[in-house]
Amino acid sequence: MLVLPHSLSLITTHHCTAACDHCCFSCSPKITTRIPKEKITSLINEAQRIPTMKLVCFTGGECFTLGNELDEHIAQATKFGLITRCITNGYWAISLEHARRRMKKAKESGLKEINFSTGTFHQKYVPIERILNGTLAAAEAGIFVVINMEICDQSDEIKNNIILKNEKLIELHNAKKILIQRTVWIESDGNASLSHPENRSRFNPSNKSACRTVLNVLSVTPTQDLIACCGLHLEKIDELHLGNLSNSSIMDVLKNTQDDLLKIWIHLDGVEEVYLQAQKEDPSISLPLSSTHPCETCLSLYKNKEAFSAIQKVVKRNEKEIMERYRNKITLQIFDRNVINNLSF
Ligand code: SF4
Ligand code: SF4
Structure with a gap:
Protein backbone atom coordinates (compact mmCIF):
# COMPACT_ATOMS: atom_id res chain seq x y z
CA MET A 1 0.00 0.00 0.00
CA LEU A 2 1.47 3.33 -1.06
CA VAL A 3 1.19 5.48 2.05
CA LEU A 4 3.32 8.05 3.90
CA PRO A 5 1.69 8.35 7.34
CA HIS A 6 2.85 11.22 9.54
CA SER A 7 0.87 10.26 12.68
CA LEU A 8 -0.12 7.23 14.67
CA SER A 9 -3.29 7.66 16.71
CA LEU A 10 -3.59 5.13 19.53
CA ILE A 11 -7.18 4.71 20.72
CA THR A 12 -5.66 3.30 23.88
CA THR A 13 -8.94 2.37 25.57
CA HIS A 14 -12.71 2.57 25.23
CA HIS A 15 -12.88 3.14 28.98
CA CYS A 16 -13.92 6.67 29.86
CA THR A 17 -14.90 8.57 32.98
CA ALA A 18 -17.76 10.07 30.96
CA ALA A 19 -20.47 8.57 28.77
CA CYS A 20 -21.34 11.52 26.51
CA ASP A 21 -24.47 11.20 24.42
CA HIS A 22 -23.34 10.57 20.79
CA CYS A 23 -19.75 9.71 21.75
CA CYS A 24 -18.38 8.41 18.43
CA PHE A 25 -17.06 5.19 20.04
CA SER A 26 -19.83 4.86 22.69
CA CYS A 27 -17.22 4.94 25.45
CA SER A 28 -18.24 4.77 29.10
CA PRO A 29 -16.95 3.92 32.60
CA LYS A 30 -18.35 0.39 32.17
CA ILE A 31 -16.19 -0.53 29.18
CA THR A 32 -12.66 -1.75 29.80
CA THR A 33 -11.47 -2.82 26.33
CA ARG A 34 -7.97 -1.45 25.79
CA ILE A 35 -4.77 -2.02 23.83
CA PRO A 36 -2.52 -4.07 26.15
CA LYS A 37 0.40 -2.13 27.62
CA GLU A 38 3.09 -4.25 25.90
CA LYS A 39 1.33 -3.76 22.56
CA ILE A 40 1.33 0.02 22.95
CA THR A 41 5.07 -0.19 23.66
CA SER A 42 5.67 -2.26 20.55
CA LEU A 43 3.47 0.04 18.39
CA ILE A 44 5.53 3.05 19.47
CA ASN A 45 8.68 1.05 18.65
CA GLU A 46 7.28 0.40 15.21
CA ALA A 47 6.22 4.01 14.72
CA GLN A 48 9.80 5.23 15.12
CA ARG A 49 10.92 2.81 12.38
CA ILE A 50 8.46 4.31 9.86
CA PRO A 51 10.57 7.10 8.37
CA THR A 52 7.66 9.48 7.70
CA MET A 53 6.12 9.15 11.19
CA LYS A 54 6.34 12.32 13.26
CA LEU A 55 3.63 12.19 15.92
CA VAL A 56 1.99 9.74 18.30
CA CYS A 57 -1.44 10.70 19.61
CA PHE A 58 -2.85 9.05 22.73
CA THR A 59 -6.61 9.09 22.76
CA GLY A 60 -9.62 6.99 23.76
CA GLY A 61 -11.89 6.82 25.63
CA GLU A 62 -9.92 8.62 28.26
CA CYS A 63 -6.17 8.02 27.96
CA PHE A 64 -5.46 9.65 31.36
CA THR A 65 -7.17 6.68 33.05
CA LEU A 66 -3.97 4.77 32.13
CA GLY A 67 -2.30 6.74 34.95
CA ASN A 68 1.51 6.45 35.17
CA GLU A 69 1.51 4.10 32.20
CA LEU A 70 0.51 7.03 29.96
CA ASP A 71 3.64 8.92 31.05
CA GLU A 72 5.79 5.87 30.31
CA HIS A 73 4.45 5.74 26.75
CA ILE A 74 4.88 9.49 26.28
CA ALA A 75 8.49 9.20 27.51
CA GLN A 76 9.18 6.28 25.14
CA ALA A 77 7.83 8.16 22.11
CA THR A 78 9.73 11.30 23.13
CA LYS A 79 12.97 9.31 23.45
CA PHE A 80 12.47 8.19 19.84
CA GLY A 81 12.11 11.81 18.70
CA LEU A 82 8.36 11.62 18.10
CA ILE A 83 6.02 14.48 18.99
CA THR A 84 3.31 13.47 21.47
CA ARG A 85 -0.31 14.59 21.86
CA CYS A 86 -2.97 13.51 24.36
CA ILE A 87 -6.71 13.96 23.88
CA THR A 88 -8.66 14.19 27.15
CA ASN A 89 -11.93 15.32 28.67
CA GLY A 90 -9.96 16.95 31.53
CA TYR A 91 -11.68 14.99 34.33
CA TRP A 92 -8.44 14.88 36.30
CA ALA A 93 -8.13 18.70 36.62
CA ILE A 94 -10.23 18.85 39.79
CA SER A 95 -8.32 21.91 41.05
CA LEU A 96 -5.62 24.16 39.64
CA GLU A 97 -3.07 22.68 42.05
CA HIS A 98 -3.99 19.13 41.07
CA ALA A 99 -3.83 20.01 37.37
CA ARG A 100 -0.42 21.65 37.85
CA ARG A 101 0.97 18.45 39.40
CA ARG A 102 -0.43 16.30 36.57
CA MET A 103 0.84 18.60 33.83
CA LYS A 104 4.30 18.89 35.43
CA LYS A 105 4.61 15.11 35.28
CA ALA A 106 3.34 15.00 31.68
CA LYS A 107 5.79 17.75 30.68
CA GLU A 108 8.68 15.86 32.32
CA SER A 109 7.69 12.81 30.26
CA GLY A 110 7.89 14.94 27.12
CA LEU A 111 4.25 15.77 26.31
CA LYS A 112 4.13 18.45 23.62
CA GLU A 113 0.40 18.98 23.09
CA ILE A 114 -2.82 18.36 24.97
CA ASN A 115 -6.32 18.58 23.48
CA PHE A 116 -9.30 19.12 25.78
CA SER A 117 -12.73 18.05 24.53
CA THR A 118 -15.59 19.96 26.06
CA GLY A 119 -19.03 21.41 25.40
CA THR A 120 -22.61 20.81 26.47
CA PHE A 121 -22.57 17.01 26.12
CA HIS A 122 -19.24 16.65 27.93
CA GLN A 123 -20.27 19.04 30.71
CA LYS A 124 -22.85 16.59 31.99
CA TYR A 125 -19.87 14.53 33.21
CA VAL A 126 -16.95 16.97 33.45
CA PRO A 127 -17.52 20.50 34.82
CA ILE A 128 -16.20 23.16 32.47
CA GLU A 129 -14.10 24.64 35.30
CA ARG A 130 -11.82 21.60 34.99
CA ILE A 131 -11.03 22.57 31.39
CA LEU A 132 -10.05 25.98 32.71
CA ASN A 133 -7.77 24.40 35.38
CA GLY A 134 -6.25 21.93 32.92
CA THR A 135 -5.61 24.59 30.27
CA LEU A 136 -3.97 27.05 32.65
CA ALA A 137 -1.80 24.31 34.18
CA ALA A 138 -0.72 22.92 30.80
CA ALA A 139 0.03 26.36 29.37
CA GLU A 140 2.09 27.22 32.50
CA ALA A 141 4.05 23.97 32.03
CA GLY A 142 4.77 24.91 28.39
CA ILE A 143 2.50 22.29 26.82
CA PHE A 144 0.55 23.55 23.80
CA VAL A 145 -3.21 23.34 24.42
CA VAL A 146 -6.07 22.92 21.99
CA ILE A 147 -9.60 23.26 23.38
CA ASN A 148 -12.12 21.57 21.11
CA MET A 149 -15.55 22.82 22.06
CA GLU A 150 -18.60 21.08 20.63
CA ILE A 151 -20.98 23.14 18.61
CA CYS A 152 -24.59 22.37 17.67
CA ASP A 153 -27.96 24.14 18.09
CA GLN A 154 -28.38 22.41 21.46
CA SER A 155 -25.17 23.91 22.94
CA ASP A 156 -25.45 25.84 26.20
CA GLU A 157 -23.52 28.95 25.19
CA ILE A 158 -23.81 30.56 28.64
CA LYS A 159 -21.79 27.75 30.16
CA ASN A 160 -19.43 27.59 27.19
CA ASN A 161 -18.67 31.28 27.72
CA ILE A 162 -16.81 30.35 30.92
CA ILE A 163 -14.11 29.28 28.46
CA LEU A 164 -14.88 31.40 25.41
CA LYS A 165 -15.02 34.71 27.32
CA ASN A 166 -12.30 34.00 29.87
CA GLU A 167 -9.83 36.89 29.61
CA LYS A 168 -6.77 34.85 30.57
CA LEU A 169 -7.61 32.21 27.95
CA ILE A 170 -8.25 34.86 25.29
CA GLU A 171 -4.84 36.33 26.10
CA LEU A 172 -3.17 32.89 25.77
CA HIS A 173 -5.08 32.24 22.53
CA ASN A 174 -3.95 35.59 21.08
CA ALA A 175 -0.38 34.81 22.14
CA LYS A 176 -0.72 31.50 20.22
CA LYS A 177 0.01 29.47 23.37
CA ILE A 178 -3.37 27.80 23.18
CA LEU A 179 -5.96 27.34 20.45
CA ILE A 180 -9.69 27.46 21.16
CA GLN A 181 -11.82 26.05 18.36
CA ARG A 182 -15.40 24.96 17.80
CA THR A 183 -15.92 21.46 16.41
CA VAL A 184 -19.31 20.19 15.27
CA TRP A 185 -20.97 17.61 17.50
CA ILE A 186 -22.50 14.98 15.25
CA GLU A 187 -24.94 12.16 15.68
CA SER A 188 -23.65 8.73 16.57
CA ASP A 189 -25.50 6.13 18.65
CA GLY A 190 -26.92 8.66 21.11
CA ASN A 191 -30.42 9.71 22.13
CA ALA A 192 -30.56 13.51 21.96
CA SER A 193 -31.65 15.06 18.69
CA LEU A 194 -28.92 17.26 17.23
CA SER A 195 -29.29 20.00 14.65
CA HIS A 196 -27.11 22.57 12.89
CA PRO A 197 -27.87 25.62 10.76
CA GLU A 198 -27.97 25.00 6.98
CA ASN A 199 -24.83 27.01 6.33
CA ARG A 200 -22.83 24.37 8.20
CA SER A 201 -23.53 21.80 5.47
CA ARG A 202 -20.34 20.19 4.20
CA PHE A 203 -21.74 20.57 0.69
CA ASN A 204 -21.58 24.34 1.01
CA PRO A 205 -18.63 25.08 -1.37
CA SER A 206 -16.78 27.09 1.29
CA ASN A 207 -16.93 24.12 3.74
CA LYS A 208 -15.67 21.45 1.31
CA SER A 209 -12.09 20.24 1.73
CA ALA A 210 -9.82 17.26 1.15
CA CYS A 211 -9.74 14.68 3.95
CA ARG A 212 -6.60 15.59 5.84
CA THR A 213 -6.37 12.38 7.81
CA VAL A 214 -7.04 9.40 5.54
CA LEU A 215 -3.68 7.83 4.56
CA ASN A 216 -1.87 10.50 6.62
CA VAL A 217 -2.92 9.26 10.06
CA LEU A 218 -3.06 5.58 10.98
CA SER A 219 -5.14 4.60 14.01
CA VAL A 220 -5.16 1.55 16.21
CA THR A 221 -8.40 0.62 18.00
CA PRO A 222 -8.61 -1.00 21.44
CA THR A 223 -9.27 -4.30 19.63
CA GLN A 224 -5.99 -3.73 17.75
CA ASP A 225 -7.39 -3.04 14.30
CA LEU A 226 -5.25 -0.83 12.08
CA ILE A 227 -7.37 1.91 10.48
CA ALA A 228 -6.57 4.13 7.50
CA CYS A 229 -7.63 7.37 9.21
CA CYS A 230 -8.62 8.78 12.61
CA GLY A 231 -12.17 9.69 11.61
CA LEU A 232 -15.12 9.87 13.97
CA HIS A 233 -16.91 6.99 12.25
CA LEU A 234 -13.85 4.78 11.76
CA GLU A 235 -15.38 1.93 13.73
CA LYS A 236 -18.52 1.93 11.59
CA ILE A 237 -16.86 1.84 8.15
CA ASP A 238 -15.43 -1.64 7.57
CA GLU A 239 -13.54 -0.54 4.45
CA LEU A 240 -11.27 1.68 6.60
CA HIS A 241 -10.06 -1.35 8.59
CA LEU A 242 -6.76 -2.50 7.09
CA GLY A 243 -6.12 -5.54 9.29
CA ASN A 244 -5.67 -6.74 12.83
CA LEU A 245 -2.39 -6.19 14.66
CA SER A 246 -2.77 -8.82 17.41
CA ASN A 247 -0.30 -11.07 15.60
CA SER A 248 1.04 -8.72 12.94
CA SER A 249 3.08 -5.56 12.68
CA ILE A 250 1.89 -2.31 11.11
CA MET A 251 4.36 -2.81 8.24
CA ASP A 252 3.11 -6.37 7.61
CA VAL A 253 -0.49 -5.15 7.38
CA LEU A 254 0.47 -2.24 5.08
CA LYS A 255 2.56 -4.54 2.85
CA ASN A 256 -0.38 -6.91 2.45
CA THR A 257 -2.95 -4.20 1.70
CA GLN A 258 -3.73 -3.14 -1.85
CA ASP A 259 -3.96 0.54 -2.79
CA ASP A 260 -7.59 1.63 -2.54
S1 SF4 B 1 -15.24 12.23 26.95
FE1 SF4 B 1 -14.86 11.73 24.82
S2 SF4 B 1 -14.40 9.54 24.82
FE2 SF4 B 1 -15.37 10.00 26.80
S3 SF4 B 1 -17.53 9.56 26.47
FE3 SF4 B 1 -17.21 11.75 26.07
S4 SF4 B 1 -16.87 11.87 23.83
FE4 SF4 B 1 -16.57 9.72 24.46
S1 SF4 C 1 -14.13 8.63 8.13
FE1 SF4 C 1 -11.93 8.77 7.74
S2 SF4 C 1 -11.74 8.79 5.49
FE2 SF4 C 1 -13.85 9.29 6.00
S3 SF4 C 1 -13.86 11.54 6.03
FE3 SF4 C 1 -13.57 10.81 8.15
S4 SF4 C 1 -11.36 10.84 8.38
FE4 SF4 C 1 -11.75 10.93 6.18
Whole structure:
Protein backbone atom coordinates (compact mmCIF):
# COMPACT_ATOMS: atom_id res chain seq x y z
CA MET A 1 0.00 0.00 0.00
CA LEU A 2 1.47 3.33 -1.06
CA VAL A 3 1.19 5.48 2.05
CA LEU A 4 3.32 8.05 3.90
CA PRO A 5 1.69 8.35 7.34
CA HIS A 6 2.85 11.22 9.54
CA SER A 7 0.87 10.26 12.68
CA LEU A 8 -0.12 7.23 14.67
CA SER A 9 -3.29 7.66 16.71
CA LEU A 10 -3.59 5.13 19.53
CA ILE A 11 -7.18 4.71 20.72
CA THR A 12 -5.66 3.30 23.88
CA THR A 13 -8.94 2.37 25.57
CA HIS A 14 -12.71 2.57 25.23
CA HIS A 15 -12.88 3.14 28.98
CA CYS A 16 -13.92 6.67 29.86
CA THR A 17 -14.90 8.57 32.98
CA ALA A 18 -17.76 10.07 30.96
CA ALA A 19 -20.47 8.57 28.77
CA CYS A 20 -21.34 11.52 26.51
CA ASP A 21 -24.47 11.20 24.42
CA HIS A 22 -23.34 10.57 20.79
CA CYS A 23 -19.75 9.71 21.75
CA CYS A 24 -18.38 8.41 18.43
CA PHE A 25 -17.06 5.19 20.04
CA SER A 26 -19.83 4.86 22.69
CA CYS A 27 -17.22 4.94 25.45
CA SER A 28 -18.24 4.77 29.10
CA PRO A 29 -16.95 3.92 32.60
CA LYS A 30 -18.35 0.39 32.17
CA ILE A 31 -16.19 -0.53 29.18
CA THR A 32 -12.66 -1.75 29.80
CA THR A 33 -11.47 -2.82 26.33
CA ARG A 34 -7.97 -1.45 25.79
CA ILE A 35 -4.77 -2.02 23.83
CA PRO A 36 -2.52 -4.07 26.15
CA LYS A 37 0.40 -2.13 27.62
CA GLU A 38 3.09 -4.25 25.90
CA LYS A 39 1.33 -3.76 22.56
CA ILE A 40 1.33 0.02 22.95
CA THR A 41 5.07 -0.19 23.66
CA SER A 42 5.67 -2.26 20.55
CA LEU A 43 3.47 0.04 18.39
CA ILE A 44 5.53 3.05 19.47
CA ASN A 45 8.68 1.05 18.65
CA GLU A 46 7.28 0.40 15.21
CA ALA A 47 6.22 4.01 14.72
CA GLN A 48 9.80 5.23 15.12
CA ARG A 49 10.92 2.81 12.38
CA ILE A 50 8.46 4.31 9.86
CA PRO A 51 10.57 7.10 8.37
CA THR A 52 7.66 9.48 7.70
CA MET A 53 6.12 9.15 11.19
CA LYS A 54 6.34 12.32 13.26
CA LEU A 55 3.63 12.19 15.92
CA VAL A 56 1.99 9.74 18.30
CA CYS A 57 -1.44 10.70 19.61
CA PHE A 58 -2.85 9.05 22.73
CA THR A 59 -6.61 9.09 22.76
CA GLY A 60 -9.62 6.99 23.76
CA GLY A 61 -11.89 6.82 25.63
CA GLU A 62 -9.92 8.62 28.26
CA CYS A 63 -6.17 8.02 27.96
CA PHE A 64 -5.46 9.65 31.36
CA THR A 65 -7.17 6.68 33.05
CA LEU A 66 -3.97 4.77 32.13
CA GLY A 67 -2.30 6.74 34.95
CA ASN A 68 1.51 6.45 35.17
CA GLU A 69 1.51 4.10 32.20
CA LEU A 70 0.51 7.03 29.96
CA ASP A 71 3.64 8.92 31.05
CA GLU A 72 5.79 5.87 30.31
CA HIS A 73 4.45 5.74 26.75
CA ILE A 74 4.88 9.49 26.28
CA ALA A 75 8.49 9.20 27.51
CA GLN A 76 9.18 6.28 25.14
CA ALA A 77 7.83 8.16 22.11
CA THR A 78 9.73 11.30 23.13
CA LYS A 79 12.97 9.31 23.45
CA PHE A 80 12.47 8.19 19.84
CA GLY A 81 12.11 11.81 18.70
CA LEU A 82 8.36 11.62 18.10
CA ILE A 83 6.02 14.48 18.99
CA THR A 84 3.31 13.47 21.47
CA ARG A 85 -0.31 14.59 21.86
CA CYS A 86 -2.97 13.51 24.36
CA ILE A 87 -6.71 13.96 23.88
CA THR A 88 -8.66 14.19 27.15
CA ASN A 89 -11.93 15.32 28.67
CA GLY A 90 -9.96 16.95 31.53
CA TYR A 91 -11.68 14.99 34.33
CA TRP A 92 -8.44 14.88 36.30
CA ALA A 93 -8.13 18.70 36.62
CA ILE A 94 -10.23 18.85 39.79
CA SER A 95 -8.32 21.91 41.05
CA LEU A 96 -5.62 24.16 39.64
CA GLU A 97 -3.07 22.68 42.05
CA HIS A 98 -3.99 19.13 41.07
CA ALA A 99 -3.83 20.01 37.37
CA ARG A 100 -0.42 21.65 37.85
CA ARG A 101 0.97 18.45 39.40
CA ARG A 102 -0.43 16.30 36.57
CA MET A 103 0.84 18.60 33.83
CA LYS A 104 4.30 18.89 35.43
CA LYS A 105 4.61 15.11 35.28
CA ALA A 106 3.34 15.00 31.68
CA LYS A 107 5.79 17.75 30.68
CA GLU A 108 8.68 15.86 32.32
CA SER A 109 7.69 12.81 30.26
CA GLY A 110 7.89 14.94 27.12
CA LEU A 111 4.25 15.77 26.31
CA LYS A 112 4.13 18.45 23.62
CA GLU A 113 0.40 18.98 23.09
CA ILE A 114 -2.82 18.36 24.97
CA ASN A 115 -6.32 18.58 23.48
CA PHE A 116 -9.30 19.12 25.78
CA SER A 117 -12.73 18.05 24.53
CA THR A 118 -15.59 19.96 26.06
CA GLY A 119 -19.03 21.41 25.40
CA THR A 120 -22.61 20.81 26.47
CA PHE A 121 -22.57 17.01 26.12
CA HIS A 122 -19.24 16.65 27.93
CA GLN A 123 -20.27 19.04 30.71
CA LYS A 124 -22.85 16.59 31.99
CA TYR A 125 -19.87 14.53 33.21
CA VAL A 126 -16.95 16.97 33.45
CA PRO A 127 -17.52 20.50 34.82
CA ILE A 128 -16.20 23.16 32.47
CA GLU A 129 -14.10 24.64 35.30
CA ARG A 130 -11.82 21.60 34.99
CA ILE A 131 -11.03 22.57 31.39
CA LEU A 132 -10.05 25.98 32.71
CA ASN A 133 -7.77 24.40 35.38
CA GLY A 134 -6.25 21.93 32.92
CA THR A 135 -5.61 24.59 30.27
CA LEU A 136 -3.97 27.05 32.65
CA ALA A 137 -1.80 24.31 34.18
CA ALA A 138 -0.72 22.92 30.80
CA ALA A 139 0.03 26.36 29.37
CA GLU A 140 2.09 27.22 32.50
CA ALA A 141 4.05 23.97 32.03
CA GLY A 142 4.77 24.91 28.39
CA ILE A 143 2.50 22.29 26.82
CA PHE A 144 0.55 23.55 23.80
CA VAL A 145 -3.21 23.34 24.42
CA VAL A 146 -6.07 22.92 21.99
CA ILE A 147 -9.60 23.26 23.38
CA ASN A 148 -12.12 21.57 21.11
CA MET A 149 -15.55 22.82 22.06
CA GLU A 150 -18.60 21.08 20.63
CA ILE A 151 -20.98 23.14 18.61
CA CYS A 152 -24.59 22.37 17.67
CA ASP A 153 -27.96 24.14 18.09
CA GLN A 154 -28.38 22.41 21.46
CA SER A 155 -25.17 23.91 22.94
CA ASP A 156 -25.45 25.84 26.20
CA GLU A 157 -23.52 28.95 25.19
CA ILE A 158 -23.81 30.56 28.64
CA LYS A 159 -21.79 27.75 30.16
CA ASN A 160 -19.43 27.59 27.19
CA ASN A 161 -18.67 31.28 27.72
CA ILE A 162 -16.81 30.35 30.92
CA ILE A 163 -14.11 29.28 28.46
CA LEU A 164 -14.88 31.40 25.41
CA LYS A 165 -15.02 34.71 27.32
CA ASN A 166 -12.30 34.00 29.87
CA GLU A 167 -9.83 36.89 29.61
CA LYS A 168 -6.77 34.85 30.57
CA LEU A 169 -7.61 32.21 27.95
CA ILE A 170 -8.25 34.86 25.29
CA GLU A 171 -4.84 36.33 26.10
CA LEU A 172 -3.17 32.89 25.77
CA HIS A 173 -5.08 32.24 22.53
CA ASN A 174 -3.95 35.59 21.08
CA ALA A 175 -0.38 34.81 22.14
CA LYS A 176 -0.72 31.50 20.22
CA LYS A 177 0.01 29.47 23.37
CA ILE A 178 -3.37 27.80 23.18
CA LEU A 179 -5.96 27.34 20.45
CA ILE A 180 -9.69 27.46 21.16
CA GLN A 181 -11.82 26.05 18.36
CA ARG A 182 -15.40 24.96 17.80
CA THR A 183 -15.92 21.46 16.41
CA VAL A 184 -19.31 20.19 15.27
CA TRP A 185 -20.97 17.61 17.50
CA ILE A 186 -22.50 14.98 15.25
CA GLU A 187 -24.94 12.16 15.68
CA SER A 188 -23.65 8.73 16.57
CA ASP A 189 -25.50 6.13 18.65
CA GLY A 190 -26.92 8.66 21.11
CA ASN A 191 -30.42 9.71 22.13
CA ALA A 192 -30.56 13.51 21.96
CA SER A 193 -31.65 15.06 18.69
CA LEU A 194 -28.92 17.26 17.23
CA SER A 195 -29.29 20.00 14.65
CA HIS A 196 -27.11 22.57 12.89
CA PRO A 197 -27.87 25.62 10.76
CA GLU A 198 -27.97 25.00 6.98
CA ASN A 199 -24.83 27.01 6.33
CA ARG A 200 -22.83 24.37 8.20
CA SER A 201 -23.53 21.80 5.47
CA ARG A 202 -20.34 20.19 4.20
CA PHE A 203 -21.74 20.57 0.69
CA ASN A 204 -21.58 24.34 1.01
CA PRO A 205 -18.63 25.08 -1.37
CA SER A 206 -16.78 27.09 1.29
CA ASN A 207 -16.93 24.12 3.74
CA LYS A 208 -15.67 21.45 1.31
CA SER A 209 -12.09 20.24 1.73
CA ALA A 210 -9.82 17.26 1.15
CA CYS A 211 -9.74 14.68 3.95
CA ARG A 212 -6.60 15.59 5.84
CA THR A 213 -6.37 12.38 7.81
CA VAL A 214 -7.04 9.40 5.54
CA LEU A 215 -3.68 7.83 4.56
CA ASN A 216 -1.87 10.50 6.62
CA VAL A 217 -2.92 9.26 10.06
CA LEU A 218 -3.06 5.58 10.98
CA SER A 219 -5.14 4.60 14.01
CA VAL A 220 -5.16 1.55 16.21
CA THR A 221 -8.40 0.62 18.00
CA PRO A 222 -8.61 -1.00 21.44
CA THR A 223 -9.27 -4.30 19.63
CA GLN A 224 -5.99 -3.73 17.75
CA ASP A 225 -7.39 -3.04 14.30
CA LEU A 226 -5.25 -0.83 12.08
CA ILE A 227 -7.37 1.91 10.48
CA ALA A 228 -6.57 4.13 7.50
CA CYS A 229 -7.63 7.37 9.21
CA CYS A 230 -8.62 8.78 12.61
CA GLY A 231 -12.17 9.69 11.61
CA LEU A 232 -15.12 9.87 13.97
CA HIS A 233 -16.91 6.99 12.25
CA LEU A 234 -13.85 4.78 11.76
CA GLU A 235 -15.38 1.93 13.73
CA LYS A 236 -18.52 1.93 11.59
CA ILE A 237 -16.86 1.84 8.15
CA ASP A 238 -15.43 -1.64 7.57
CA GLU A 239 -13.54 -0.54 4.45
CA LEU A 240 -11.27 1.68 6.60
CA HIS A 241 -10.06 -1.35 8.59
CA LEU A 242 -6.76 -2.50 7.09
CA GLY A 243 -6.12 -5.54 9.29
CA ASN A 244 -5.67 -6.74 12.83
CA LEU A 245 -2.39 -6.19 14.66
CA SER A 246 -2.77 -8.82 17.41
CA ASN A 247 -0.30 -11.07 15.60
CA SER A 248 1.04 -8.72 12.94
CA SER A 249 3.08 -5.56 12.68
CA ILE A 250 1.89 -2.31 11.11
CA MET A 251 4.36 -2.81 8.24
CA ASP A 252 3.11 -6.37 7.61
CA VAL A 253 -0.49 -5.15 7.38
CA LEU A 254 0.47 -2.24 5.08
CA LYS A 255 2.56 -4.54 2.85
CA ASN A 256 -0.38 -6.91 2.45
CA THR A 257 -2.95 -4.20 1.70
CA GLN A 258 -3.73 -3.14 -1.85
CA ASP A 259 -3.96 0.54 -2.79
CA ASP A 260 -7.59 1.63 -2.54
CA LEU A 261 -8.51 4.26 -5.12
CA LEU A 262 -11.58 5.44 -3.21
CA LYS A 263 -9.56 6.27 -0.09
CA ILE A 264 -6.95 7.93 -2.28
CA TRP A 265 -9.59 10.06 -3.98
CA ILE A 266 -11.13 11.06 -0.62
CA HIS A 267 -7.59 11.99 0.51
CA LEU A 268 -7.07 14.13 -2.61
CA ASP A 269 -10.43 15.86 -3.10
CA GLY A 270 -12.53 15.22 0.00
CA VAL A 271 -15.55 13.01 0.46
CA GLU A 272 -18.14 15.63 -0.55
CA GLU A 273 -16.54 16.06 -3.99
CA VAL A 274 -16.46 12.26 -4.37
CA TYR A 275 -20.17 12.08 -3.41
CA LEU A 276 -21.00 14.75 -6.00
CA GLN A 277 -19.27 12.63 -8.67
CA ALA A 278 -21.34 9.61 -7.58
CA GLN A 279 -24.48 11.69 -8.07
CA LYS A 280 -23.25 12.83 -11.49
CA GLU A 281 -22.88 9.15 -12.43
CA ASP A 282 -26.34 8.26 -11.08
CA PRO A 283 -28.62 11.34 -10.77
CA SER A 284 -31.14 9.35 -8.70
CA ILE A 285 -28.70 9.48 -5.76
CA SER A 286 -29.56 12.11 -3.17
CA LEU A 287 -26.77 13.88 -1.35
CA PRO A 288 -26.68 13.93 2.49
CA LEU A 289 -26.98 17.72 2.49
CA SER A 290 -27.52 17.92 6.24
CA SER A 291 -24.04 16.50 6.84
CA THR A 292 -21.91 18.91 8.86
CA HIS A 293 -18.77 16.79 9.21
CA PRO A 294 -16.72 14.93 6.57
CA CYS A 295 -16.97 11.68 8.56
CA GLU A 296 -20.77 11.98 8.50
CA THR A 297 -20.66 12.31 4.71
CA CYS A 298 -18.20 9.42 4.57
CA LEU A 299 -20.42 7.08 6.59
CA SER A 300 -23.32 7.91 4.27
CA LEU A 301 -21.20 7.25 1.14
CA TYR A 302 -20.01 3.86 2.36
CA LYS A 303 -23.44 2.77 3.62
CA ASN A 304 -25.53 4.01 0.67
CA LYS A 305 -25.44 1.03 -1.71
CA GLU A 306 -26.38 3.06 -4.81
CA ALA A 307 -23.83 5.79 -4.12
CA PHE A 308 -21.11 3.24 -3.32
CA SER A 309 -21.75 1.27 -6.48
CA ALA A 310 -21.84 4.43 -8.65
CA ILE A 311 -18.58 5.70 -7.19
CA GLN A 312 -16.84 2.37 -7.83
CA LYS A 313 -17.61 2.80 -11.54
CA VAL A 314 -16.27 6.37 -11.59
CA VAL A 315 -13.17 5.34 -9.68
CA LYS A 316 -12.45 2.52 -12.15
CA ARG A 317 -12.77 4.89 -15.14
CA ASN A 318 -10.44 7.43 -13.51
CA GLU A 319 -7.97 4.96 -12.02
CA LYS A 320 -4.98 6.23 -14.01
CA GLU A 321 -5.60 9.91 -13.26
CA ILE A 322 -6.25 9.35 -9.52
CA MET A 323 -3.07 7.27 -9.11
CA GLU A 324 -1.02 9.77 -11.10
CA ARG A 325 -2.19 12.70 -8.94
CA TYR A 326 -1.53 10.71 -5.77
CA ARG A 327 1.96 9.67 -6.89
CA ASN A 328 2.77 13.29 -7.79
CA LYS A 329 1.59 14.42 -4.36
CA ILE A 330 3.66 11.78 -2.60
CA THR A 331 6.73 12.63 -4.68
CA LEU A 332 6.36 16.28 -3.67
CA GLN A 333 6.05 15.24 0.00
CA ILE A 334 9.25 13.17 -0.26
CA PHE A 335 11.02 16.05 -2.01
CA ASP A 336 9.85 18.52 0.67
CA ARG A 337 11.06 16.19 3.39
CA ASN A 338 14.49 15.87 1.73
CA VAL A 339 14.77 19.63 1.45
CA ILE A 340 13.82 20.04 5.12
CA ASN A 341 16.20 17.27 6.21
CA ASN A 342 19.04 18.76 4.19
CA LEU A 343 18.43 22.18 5.70
CA SER A 344 18.55 20.78 9.19
CA PHE A 345 22.02 19.25 8.70
S1 SF4 B 1 -15.24 12.23 26.95
FE1 SF4 B 1 -14.86 11.73 24.82
S2 SF4 B 1 -14.40 9.54 24.82
FE2 SF4 B 1 -15.37 10.00 26.80
S3 SF4 B 1 -17.53 9.56 26.47
FE3 SF4 B 1 -17.21 11.75 26.07
S4 SF4 B 1 -16.87 11.87 23.83
FE4 SF4 B 1 -16.57 9.72 24.46
S1 SF4 C 1 -13.86 11.54 6.03
FE1 SF4 C 1 -13.85 9.29 6.00
S2 SF4 C 1 -11.74 8.79 5.49
FE2 SF4 C 1 -11.75 10.93 6.18
S3 SF4 C 1 -11.36 10.84 8.38
FE3 SF4 C 1 -13.57 10.81 8.15
S4 SF4 C 1 -14.13 8.63 8.13
FE4 SF4 C 1 -11.93 8.77 7.74
